[in-house]
Amino acid sequence: MLLAELEEALFIPLAATPLAQAVGLTPLALAAGVSCLAAQLLLFVAFSYLLPDGPWRRLPGLTAHQCICFPLMIGLACVGVQDWFLSAAVPTSLSGRVLDEHRLGGQLAQLVYGELLLWDIPCGLLVPSLREPLMLAHHFGMAAVAYATLSPLCSYYAVFFFGAIEVSGIPLSIVDVFHPKHEKHVRRGGGWFEYEKASPLCRAVNELARVCFAAAYLPLRAVYFPWVVGSQAVPDMLATLALPQEERPAAPDAALYGVIGFGIAFSALQMYWGKLVFTQVLHVLAGPKPKGE
Numbered sequence: 362m363l364l365a366e367l368e369e370a371l372f373i374p375l376a377a378t379p380l381a382q383a384v385g386l387t388p389l390a391l392a393a394g395v396s397c398l399a400a401q402l403l404l405f406v407a408f409s410y411l412l413p414d415g416p417w418r419r420l421p422g423l424t425a426h427q428c429i430c431f432p433l434m435i436g437l438a439c440v441g442v443q444d445w446f447l448s449a450a451v452p453t454s455l456s457g458r459v460l461d462e463h464r465l466g467g468q469l470a471q472l473v474y475g476e477l478l479l480w481d482i483p484c485g486l487l488v489p490s491l492r493e494p495l496m497l498a499h500h501f502g503m504a505a506v507a508y509a510t511l512s513p514l515c516s517y518y519a520v521f522f523f524g525a526i527e528v529s530g531i532p533l534s535i536v537d538v539f540h541p542k543h544e545k546h547v548r549r550g551g552g553w554f555e556y557e558k559a560s561p562l563c564r565a566v567n568e569l570a571r572v573c574f575a576a577a578y579l580p581l582r583a584v585y586f587p588w589v590v591g592s593q594a595v596p597d598m599l600a601t602l603a604l605p606q607e608e609r610p611a612a613p614d615a616a617l618y619g620v621i622g623f624g625i626a627f628s629a630l631q632m633y634w635g636k637l638v639f640t641q642v643l644h645v646l647a648g649p650k651p652k653g654e
Contacts, residue, residue, distance in 0.1 A: 415556070419547045427534050458593075459515055461513070463517040466513075495630075531577075532573040582635060
């Protein structure tokens with residue numbers, strides 16, 4: 362009830378402003394983005410000034426970001442898995458998969474678009490430990506696809522690409538906290554990587570998360586993601602391109618070709634990252650090399 366009243370009082374009027382309409386921010390997208398941004402700011406202040414010294418205080422932006430990512434990925438993944446893998450209501454027509462509005466897929470696209478535009482991308486630009494060019498490019502591409510999906514182009518596929526696929530994002534939100542790459546952003550003391558060395562609990566959590574991440578990423582993102590793009594999404598969009606424009610007023614050629622291009626690029630990126638993950642798995646399975654080799 363409170364959330365509904367807040368949406369009616371705040372986000373619906375905000376979504377009606379020229380700026381929000383110009384960039385496609387719906388009330389749901391605004392609610393998602395503003396909520397994530399507000400949580401980021403509150404957690405940043407808490408980690409920076411209210412809590413005692415520790416890696417959370419030395420990397421407050423990263424810590425706050427991952428604290429938000431973890432429940433967000435759980436929510437997106439649960440909704441996506443339920444509808445993509447377990448639901449019997451699968452559109453059988455080309456129109457149902459590409460042109461018609463899929464209610465849940467559209468909602469996921471709005472949520473992801475809002476959090477990317479108002480929270481995730483700004484964090485990637487402003488927080489040094491999150492400022493990775495390849496990841497930022499990935500986020501900008503995701504935002505572009507999510508924006509196209511609001512039309513509601515391919516909102517059925519949003520259930521997978523913005524929902525079910527985030528199963529691997531759940532353990533990744535933990536693994537990324539302890540990555541040694543963040544240590545260069547710590548001016549004094551150690552970050553989470555150093556903290557993990559002295560904490561058996563953190564080591565156990567990180568090791569479990571790494572196993573879960575590899576087990577989820579390799580089949581879901583490195584294999585199934587490109588398969589869905591190549592065998593389902595791209596053929597559907599090519600078939601839609603063959604239709605007369607009057608039969609697909611909400612699906613112009615530029616949008617369809619753009620989504621196809623991003624789909625192929627994202628597939629290549631998933632396979633590239635999958636190769637890195639697989640190499641790490643082989644390295645772990647091989648064990649440490651004997652001294653002298």
